[in-house]
Amino acid sequence: MKIAVLGYGTIGSGVVEVLETNKESISKRAGEEISVKYVLDLRDFPGNPIEDILVHDFATIAEDEEVGCVVETMGGTEPAYSYVKECLLRGKSVCTSNKALVAKHGAELLEIARQKKINFLFEASVGGGIPIIRPLNESLTSEQILEINGIVNGTTNYILTKMSREGATFEAALKEAQNLGYAERNPEADVEGHDAGRKLAILASLSYGKQVDFEDIYMEGITKITDTDFKYAEVLGAEIKLLAQGKMVDGNFYAMVAPKMIKEENPLYSVRGVFNSILVKGNTLGEVMFYGSGAGKLPTASAVVADVIEATKHQGQNIVTIWSNKKLEPANHDEMENSFFVRVPAADAAKAKEVFGDIAEVSANVAGEFAFVTKKMTEKAFEEKAACMTVLNRIRTEWEA
């Protein structure tokens, strides 16, 4: 099997490295040798061993019939989408780590692969090195998926862990994440929850077999979480995690990325630092969880290479993936039921008790504040009640008052 790698950045170079490091065992698993015939990049890499196979022109790869599988690790939707589509139309399987591409064009690209009897695989697009796409597609097939809950963004989980463990402020934790290379200089996609939203769109599309559009997902980031919130979380025995949640309730599909307070009973509670974890609840299976390195050069590359091996094992045959282009629209977010941890100025305590009624007070010795956890209610009902007072912050909770 001769392959080409589009993009020699972190993941692309990782793919070349994993293929080299584990050459022998990979050949054994794949049933034949896998070798890299081309690497596509706009840059030159003088002195790098890949120099001999480096090309700058995509056409060289597209037109070479010897290339049976293409790895796409460029990121973004263009030119990735055009390149990937052309490869598939020319009968080359594609393995990608590109969540933006998969979230947006997954249904279409899978359909082309099906028609061409080849494969479009994207294990690395969610959860880095954690096997989650293939288990959803091939192992949890006997289930009706009731709920997915995932910590799918390592950057924000690193920041929240830092705040929880060391009492750091959001700003300080973000800065450290940037210094360590865990967060980008423009961290918006991570801290505003968009990265997690794209991953949730992919997981939900696969779970329900329909297209869940990223833009339809309710997304809230972690920029409003403060060190004061964590003081209360500690008293409550809770962690604050950025959860990507998709669930079916009475035939309605809800999809949300937002910070949530969870307790020890939730297996996601102890997922720390840059690790990712995805909890899936099925109607007969109960809960299963997948945990591991959600990002990083080699773990992500390892998942891409596993896809290349699957593509090699399945030449001439398409691995069935149920993801139609029929849209699955999330139900109205206003109608979603949640309970909330709420902080108001001490002056609003009486008002809060009056308006929210049945609440559980929380004391963390924060001067001038009154804090509590509410009963479950719709998002709309919460917003209406919250409008009657000054809300310093509110975070959804896994338990009600």
Next chain:
Amino acid sequence: MKIAVLGYGTIGSGVVEVLETNKESISKRAGEEISVKYVLDLRDFPGNPIEDILVHDFATIAEDEEVGCVVETMGGTEPAYSYVKECLLRGKSVCTSNKALVAKHGAELLEIARQKKINFLFEASVGGGIPIIRPLNESLTSEQILEINGIVNGTTNYILTKMSREGATFEAALKEAQNLGYAERNPEADVEGHDAGRKLAILASLSYGKQVDFEDIYMEGITKITDTDFKYAEVLGAEIKLLAQGKMVDGNFYAMVAPKMIKEENPLYSVRGVFNSILVKGNTLGEVMFYGSGAGKLPTASAVVADVIEATKHQGQNIVTIWSNKKLEPANHDEMENSFFVRVPAADAAKAKEVFGDIAEVSANVAGEFAFVTKKMTEKAFEEKAACMTVLNRIRTEWEA
């Protein structure tokens, strides 16, 4: 696809139930309807809906060419082995939850399936409903597996959790597990570690592609763990877990089932009650963990049904599984390196310090005892030193003094 179910016990009836409950989504995933044509059991089930399809004679199933897939949930090696082998030789795929059968005859049965272009699948044989077999075989294929650590027996984990959380004695915790149906009246296979050993044999055989014999694995159960040990564990911030461990160290393969003290950093630390979890360490991937219900009627049946769906999707084509009959023999257990938590009578304290040298003392206010954690040493070296004193108990630790 018409299937037959061999054995209408807990798992077998669960398979029929899952197929019925999720009929629609299963047909969609499998690409065709899956229906149960026969159930084989020696017993009669008057009034049960399966009465009409119940048969007592295996030959009816074996000789019916319409049956394309057979589910084996009888347990034990005979007659399961003879039945499964005959089905495979007659061109029927087989899906089984039977760990004893798979651990002993996996290599041979996989080879028959390969030759016949059908499938022998056993996702439910380890970890109940947790996807672990297929991920090892199809997702972690780009890895060299350095280590597997699993909590793969729910009964013992329930007992140890009870002892840890409530200070129960082993006897009391076992009794409660029996009352709740988590432990059998003869609990030997669970509490002596044999069940975990069979599962480790399967996981290791798949990870390294060679036959690991159950009988070659060093196995220690949990019957010697006392409530006093848990007093020390609490002081140490540790949990005591029955771990099934397989690892490669400098080309030597070590396999062991034994209780071990682990700390919070280990993701297995927070696996409680009857849950199972398997942590896999790869050379480029780092650690990934799979967590969920390790037993139970519906979760286990769900995994069997997922296999039936895979068999249906792969008619006429064999899913490559690397597991040769070439033996992988564990290295000499005496040479394995471990560190130990050790309790001796107070009178032996001086002796212990002299013999073990560099140790970390542990005080849990237990009268008349001296306890400590050792440096890492070979099992043989430990045994020699321990022979110089009265050892009340010793448990391997994840960390050294």
